[in-house]
Amino acid sequence: MDFLQSTFSMDTILGKLLWAALMYAVSRCLAWIFGATFTKGKEAAFLVVVPATVFVLLAAINSSLTDRPRLRGRIDFLNTIIKTVGTGKDAVDKPAVVIVAYISNIGSPTTVQGWQLSIQLEGQLKPITSGVEEIPDRLDIVSDAKGAPNLTLFGSDALYSKAVEVPIARGGAIRGILLFAFPGLTQQEISKIGTSYTLSFEDVVGNHYEALTRASTESRNPSGIHGFPGIKSKETSSQVP
Secondary structure, eight states: OHHHHHHSSHHHHHHHHHHHHHHHHHHHHHHHHTTOOOOHHHHHHHHHHHHHHHHHHHHHHHHHHHSSOOEEEEEEEEEEEEEEESSGGGOEEEEEEEEEEEEEESSSOBOOEEEEEEEEOTTOSSOEEEEBOOOOSEEEEEOSTTOOEEEEEEGGGBHHHHHHHSOBOTTOEEEEEEEEEOTTSOHHHHTSTTOEEEEEEEOTTOOEEEEEEEOOTTTTOGGGGTTOTTOOOEEOOSOOO
16 A cells, blocks of 8 residues: 555656656657657557656656665663662672664554664774663662662563564654663763764664764763653652762
8 A cells, every 4th residue: 555655646646757758758869860760550659658668667666765664763862770680699780771762664664673782982993782681561770879779661661572563654653662781891881971872773674774872971860761752661769870
C-alpha cells in the first residue's frame, strides 16, 4: 500500500509524465539529427513506448528510494551511573550509561535492533563499544552515601523491547531507555566533559544508523530523565553523585 501511494500520488505521476515527455522530445531530436524516419504506425508506437518506458523506469527508481525504512535517531538524555551486579561479597560495580533515545521513521515500517553504544575517550584513538544491557522490571541505581536510589529504571521503558514488539510505522516514532555497561572503566572516565557517545542501531533490512552526543556538565545528573512522554523511569533522590 505504501508503494502504491508513493508511486501513484498526483505529484509523483505528474513528475514522471514531465520526465517522459522530456525524454520523448530528446529521442525525437536524436532521430531528427541522425535522419531516422518512421511510418505512421511506428511513429504511434514510438509515441507510446518511449514515455511508458521512462515512466516505468522512474517508478522503479522511486520505489527503490522510498519503499524502505528511513530512520532518524536522537539522544534526548544521557546519564553515567554505577550499576551493581550481584549481591553481598559477589557484588560488582560496573560503570554504565543510561540513555533516553528517540527514533523516528519516514520510510516503510520497520523494527529496530542491533543497539550499541561507542564511547570515544579523550586521548584514545579507538572508541570503546558496548552492547545493550537488559533492564529488569525495576532497577534502582544507588549512588549516594545514604543508600537511597538516585535513579529508578523500569523495564517497560526499554527501547530494545519497544522497537521489536511493534514496527515503527511510516511517520511514526518511539522513545525509550537503553542501558550500556563499560566494565574496566571508571564513572569519571566515561562522564568526562568532551567524551563523545555514538548510539548505533539497524533497521529490519540491515541499514545502519547513528545518533551522537557529547558529555556535558549534566552527564552525571539524573534529574533530566523525567518529563519525556512515554517514560516512567525517574530520579528518586535530590542528591547527585
